[in-house]
Amino acid sequence: MEFQEEAVVLSARGHGDTGAIVELLFAAHGRRLAYVAGGSSRRIKPFLQPGAEVMADYRARTSEHLGSVRLEPLSQGPAALFDDRLALAGLNAASAVAQGALPEREPHPGAYFALKALMAALTDNDIWPAVFVRFEAGLLDDLGFGLDLTRCAVSGGADDLIWVSPRTGRAVSRAAGAPYADRLLRLPPFLLGNQGALAQGDVRAGLEMTGHFLEQYIFHPLNRPLPAARTHMIDLLDVTGRL
Numbered sequence: 001m002e003f004q005e006e007a008v009v010l011s012a013r014g015h016g017d018t019g020a021i022v023e024l025l026f027a028a029h030g031r032r033l034a035y036v037a038g039g040s041s042r043r044i045k046p047f048l049q050p051g052a053e054v055m056a057d058y059r060a061r062t063s064e065h066l067g068s069v070r071l072e073p074l075s076q077g078p079a080a081l082f083d084d085r086l087a088l089a090g091l092n093a094a095s096a097v098a099q100g101a102l103p104e105r106e107p108h109p110g111a112y113f114a115l116k117a118l119m120a121a122l123t124d125n126d127i128w129p130a131v132f133v134r135f136e137a138g139l140l141d142d143l144g145f146g147l148d149l150t151r152c153a154v155s156g157g158a159d160d161l162i163w164v165s166p167r168t169g170r171a172v173s174r175a176a177g178a179p180y181a182d183r184l185l186r187l188p189p190f191l192l193g194n195q196g197a198l199a200q201g202d203v204r205a206g207l208e209m210t211g212h213f214l215e216q217y218i219f220h221p222l223n224r225p226l227p228a229a230r231t232h233m234i235d236l237l238d239v240t241g242r243l
Helices: 077-081 083-100 109-121 129-141 173-184 202-219 228-239
Strands: 002-015 019-026 030-036 055-057 066-073 159-163 171-173
Touching: 002 030, 002 083, 002 109, 019 055, 019 109, 019 129, 030 055, 066 171, 083 109, 083 129, 083 202, 083 228, 109 129, 129 202, 159 173, 171 173, 202 228
Parallel strands: 030 066
Antiparallel strands: 002 019, 002 055, 019 030, 055 066, 159 171
């Protein structure tokens, strides 16, 4: 099996004296692990960081075997964010969530392009936390667990949707959900396409909502916790007042 395709690095670890095992996300070929000869060298190691964009020349004996890959960088990648601790935390969290949630060798182009969109937004710390929520919502959708935020699960109406059912992932209107408010998840307006500025608490609500469904549908069935990198990102967002 051979192909050449652009990819995003999700993680890398040393293997042997000079090599590395890299985890890549492709649009057409999904999440794949591969061996990089010389992966610990000074030339290659800088672009084996989460979020690096590379051209990958992938080869494997069969589709089930661990492949080998030659990589060439396509951009500065995470190096452009070197001095931005918050943006780097967001990049590491997104890479860890994608790595933990996506099944190996299964194409999920929606997840790939959602990650790329988030990476493009990381230079603006006032915007990317909301894009991160959209990234996680898109990941859920691409894995078959999309949230239904178009109409109230109780009344069928499309107006004044302010909550989400933690059981079904469907929106609930203010009137229909009032008796159960303490059991519902808050639905931030920016996920409904509202053009107004983010209000304090919107990003926190969005991350609590997507985190709930990522845990319920994906990580808990795999007997895994949500990634520590995601928790670290949320802590930093809290400290900097962006939740």
